Amino acid sequence: MLYHLQEKSADVILVALIMAHFVGDFVLQSDRLAVEKCPGSDITIRWYWWMLGHASCHGILVLFITGSSVLGILELLFHFFIDYLKCQSRINFVCDQILHLISKFLWVYLFFKLL
Numbered sequence: 524m525l526y527h528l529q530e531k532s533a534d535v536i537l538v539a540l541i542m543a544h545f546v547g548d549f550v551l552q553s554d555r556l557a558v559e560k561c562p563g564s565d566i567t568i569r570w571y572w573w574m575l576g577h578a579s580c581h582g583i584l585v586l587f588i589t590g591s592s593v594l595g596i597l598e599l600l601f602h603f604f605i606d607y608l609k610c611q612s613r614i615n616f617v618c619d620q621i622l623h624l625i626s627k628f629l630w631v632y633l634f635f636k637l638l
Contacts, residue, residue, distance in 0.1 A: 537628065541624060547577075560610065564610075589634050598630065601622075605619055
């Protein structure tokens with residue numbers, strides 16, 4: 524774990540969180556996961572298990588970077604909700620990515636100001 528990060532600047536943590544986001548969304552997410560995490564497109568297991576697994580990957584990345592289980596759980600919840608909105612076609616891909624990136628700024632703020 525990277526508990527020593529409070530000694531690091533906010534920009535270092537922000538860059539790590541953004542890079543982790545892109546790894547989680549584009550490297551660790553398979554084509555099957557991208558499809559089956561959406562309600563109505565689930566074939567093998569229920570969609571919410573796929574979505575929970577995907578959101579948990581993002582949560583654990585935030586936890587590893589910040590050392591905060593609170594931020595890890597918040598990431599899991601936010602990522603689940605944002606991707607659910609995308610699956611429902613309430614937001615598009617660009618909006619989805621912008622919301623994910625905004626959440627990383629929020630985690631950095633919370634990391635330095637409240638935790």
